[in-house]
Amino acid sequence: MFSMLFPAFESGVIYAIMALGVYLSFRILDFPDLTVDGSFVTGAGVASIMLVNGQSPVLATIAGMGAGFIAGCITGVLHTKGKINPLLSGILMMIALYSINLRIMNDRPNIPLLGQETLFSMFRSFWEGLGIDEALNSVFAGIGLDPTTWSIMALMILVTFTIKFFTDWFLRTEIGLALRATGDNKQMIRSFSADTNKLTVLGLGVSNAFVALSGALIAQYNSFADIGMGIGMIIIGLASVIIGEALFGIKTIMRTTLAVIGGAIIYRIVIGLALELGFKAGDLKLITAMLVVIALVLPKILEGQKERARKKRKRSEFEKTYALGPEKEGDNVASTKSNSQSL
Amino acid sequence: MLQLNQIHKVFNEGTLDEKIALSHINHALDPGDFVTVIGSNGAGKSTLMNVISGVLSPDVGEVVIEGKNVTNLPEHKRAAFIGRVFQNPLAGTAPSMTIEENMAMAYARNKKRGFRAGVTKKLKGFFKESLATLHLGLEDRLNAKVGMLSGGERQALSLLMATFTEPKILLLDEHTAALDPSRAELITTLTKDIVQQHQLTTLMVTHNMQQALDLGNRLIMMDKGQIILEVSGKEKEELTIEQLLQEFQRIRGSKMTSDRALLS
Numbered sequence: 264m265f266s267m268l269f270p271a272f273e274s275g276v277i278y279a280i281m282a283l284g285v286y287l288s289f290r291i292l293d294f295p296d297l298t299v300d301g302s303f304v305t306g307a308g309v310a311s312i313m314l315v316n317g318q319s320p321v322l323a324t325i326a327g328m329g330a331g332f333i334a335g336c337i338t339g340v341l342h343t344k345g346k347i348n349p350l351l352s353g354i355l356m357m358i359a360l361y362s363i364n365l366r367i368m369n370d371r372p373n374i375p376l377l378g379q380e381t382l383f384s385m386f387r388s389f390w391e392g393l394g395i396d397e398a399l400n401s402v403f404a405g406i407g408l409d410p411t412t413w414s415i416m417a418l419m420i421l422v423t424f425t426i427k428f429f430t431d432w433f434l435r436t437e438i439g440l441a442l443r444a445t446g447d448n449k450q451m452i453r454s455f456s457a458d459t460n461k462l463t464v465l466g467l468g469v470s471n472a473f474v475a476l477s478g479a480l481i482a483q484y485n486s487f488a489d490i491g492m493g494i495g496m497i498i499i500g501l502a503s504v505i506i507g508e509a510l511f512g513i514k515t516i517m518r519t520t521l522a523v524i525g526g527a528i529i530y531r532i533v534i535g536l537a538l539e540l541g542f543k544a545g546d547l548k549l550i551t552a553m554l555v556v557i558a559l560v561l562p563k564i565l566e567g568q569k570e571r572a573r574k575k576r577k578r579s580e581f582e583k584t585y586a587l588g589p590e591k592e593g594d595n596v597a598s599t600k601s602n603s604q605s606l
Numbered sequence: 607m608l609q610l611n612q613i614h615k616v617f618n619e620g621t622l623d624e625k626i627a628l629s630h631i632n633h634a635l636d637p638g639d640f641v642t643v644i645g646s647n648g649a650g651k652s653t654l655m656n657v658i659s660g661v662l663s664p665d666v667g668e669v670v671i672e673g674k675n676v677t678n679l680p681e682h683k684r685a686a687f688i689g690r691v692f693q694n695p696l697a698g699t700a701p702s703m704t705i706e707e708n709m710a711m712a713y714a715r716n717k718k719r720g721f722r723a724g725v726t727k728k729l730k731g732f733f734k735e736s737l738a739t740l741h742l743g744l745e746d747r748l749n750a751k752v753g754m755l756s757g758g759e760r761q762a763l764s765l766l767m768a769t770f771t772e773p774k775i776l777l778l779d780e781h782t783a784a785l786d787p788s789r790a791e792l793i794t795t796l797t798k799d800i801v802q803q804h805q806l807t808t809l810m811v812t813h814n815m816q817q818a819l820d821l822g823n824r825l826i827m828m829d830k831g832q833i834i835l836e837v838s839g840k841e842k843e844e845l846t847i848e849q850l851l852q853e854f855q856r857i858r859g860s861k862m863t864s865d866r867a868l869l870s
Contacts, residue, residue: 437719440703440711447700454659454698454768455715456685 269410271535275528276419277480278499280426282507282527283520284473285500288335290519291434292466293446297353298338299474299500301360302331303493306475307482308367311374314483320382324479330367331475332468334360339464364490372490374482381483383415390414415484422480426473427520433469434516442466474500495548502551503527505558530554607807608635608658608775613667615653615831627653628664629831635775640801640808642818644850645828651811654828655779658809660684672774686716689773689806691764691781698764701753705744705763708752709733712767736770737763740796758789762796769800776801778810782817790814797821815847829858 281303288296306327313323334356341352368374390396390412400409410416433439444452445462453459474496482488507526513519530551537550613631618624627650635641643651656662658669660681668677671687692698699708710724710733730748737745740762744755752760761781769776778797782790798821801808812818818825825842827835827850834857837845 433721435724436721437710437714437724438721440707440724441714441719443703443707444700444711447702448697450692450697451700452711453682454685454688454690454692455711456682457711457714457719458680458682 266407266410267535267539268532269408269416271531272528273415273419274481274484275531276416276423276524277477277484278503278531279423279477279524279527280480281474281477281496282500282503282523283426283430284470284477285497286504286520286523287430287470287473288467289501289504291443291446292463292470294342294349294463294467295353295497296335296338296467296470297350297497298334298356298360298467298471299353299497300493300495301357301364302334302471302474303478303481303496304364304488304490305330305334305360305367306478307488307492308364308374308490309475310479311376311482311488312368314376314379314381315374320380320385320483324382324476324483327479328472328476331478332472334475335467335469335471336464338471339460339467342467343460343463361490368488368490374488376483376486376488379486381486382480383418383483386418387412387414390417419480423524426476427524430520431517438462438465495551498548498551498555499530502555502558503530505555506530509558509562607637607639607672608809609668609670610634610654610658611668611670613654613657613664613669615650615657615662615664626831628657631667631831631833633826633833635807635809637807638805639824640806640822641810641824641826642822643809643811643826643828644813644815644818648830649828650831651828652779653831655777655809655811658775659688659690659777687774689715689768689771689776691761691768691776691778693780693783695757695761695764695784698767699752699760702751704749704751705737705755706730706733706748708763709736709767709770713771715771715773736766739799740766756789758785758792761785761789761793765793765796765800769804769806772804772806774807776806776808778808778812780811780813783813794821815850819845819847819850827854829854834858 281299285296285299288294288299308327309330310320310323310327313326314320318326338352338356341347341355342349345352347355365372391414395417396413399413403409434443441452441455441457442462442465444455444457445459445466449459452462478493481492503526504523505526506529507522507524508519510529511518511522511525513522533554534547534550537547538544542550610631610633613628614626615628616624616626625648629650631650631654643654645651653662657664660676660679660683664677668675670676671684676684676687690698700711703711706725706729710729713729713733714724733748734745737748742759742762744759744763752763755763765781781797782793785793794817797810800806808822810818810821819842823842824836824838825845826833826837835853
């Protein structure tokens, strides 16, 4: 059980960065940005091609992130300067990025990274010198959890939480506040001398930088970059955001970013369980879509049930308090009617 | 302080719907002037506000603020000198953000935004002090989301946010029209106090003739994109609603068409 969950947890923490990017565009900017499907691959492609060409993993990862930033900015410019509808700007960029990503990947739909030095192999060699794996395994072996290395988990928690704390900090700066207001009330923040166009471009840039960073890390984690690895990524991000928000709450920004990370991990665990149950890899998109639908519809159904139960309770309370005879009740109705007429 | 030179604005030019919204408006506000603007529907009051704030750009003419020609300055840049309160009480604040965050954004109006913390301890103290002047108890709810406030509270907050950084020009666009009478009364009183306290140069559009007479040192009446009447000082103090309506009829040869103006 735990040994099955471990890799799901690991990849969940990596995908969490992508989910934080989707949170920035979708929730903070109120901009449903489909660029994500393309920029995820852009990050993976740039990082992979640089690794294959012998660049340092740190530099390759950062370059992937930078490419995502630029892609996001272009979507922002299409929307703000070109006055193209948000959804369409994202779709246009996503399609354009398919060709660009292929070019980046040297016209190869798949770049294997087996045997290449990656961020994870680099960190692992450092980590194994510390001897923490043995210590952790001796503790957790009792519950059947003894992965070959804890280094990926440790590194990813470090990176993901750095991104989380950066986001929390950024959204509380003067620029961050204006960015949030851009998604909340454009007219208002413009009247307080903020350039909502620039803020939208910046917000989408940062959002897609996160997405591309996540893509660069996933490529190194899976040891390949693939031109199709971004398909449906926006929905996965959305699923993570919605599941996280529903389960862990949205009281403050810090709480919500934590919830989004939690949502990304839970999503991966659900997918892991689905595979365990015998679903095929090709079924996962359908499962994801259904998960999002459930996460969107279920709270509303629960809300409706709660409201009906509340009304029923109120009604029975009312009937108890005003337990009047049938004639009197009739009088009451009549008097209310005449009241409303006189109004 | 504010000068409008030959402002002309036409909507839908060359079509059947062509409408001259502003016709060669010339007007000047001295520092500390509080001008109330009345007029029937479609007189061009809101268009005038939008031209001053930069939402619309005039076809001809220029807007000058403190000797600086701002006609070609985009809305968000002009906002450094202009405070605005809108008719819709929900328009002036960001609902999903807290009171202190909203105040912090308003505070940054005439400053360059950077990567400093938006809300600091020092600012919080200042925000509390400012909010206390509203007497609504908002100073104890700095961390409440603005979306939880009532319409009246939100409009009071909008008014405070638009004014506490002392803009060169304050534009009030029927900012009490969407509130119930007692809330409108509160906002009117607050407006009077705040404008007086900061000596703000103010332009206030209103449908409420009594309000237009009670507030400010000058009054202008607009019709069909023109300023048709201007009263100030002692003359304005002695003016009554009946006289205003008669005056309109005398100038235009027809009755004022705004039902809302007549009723209120």
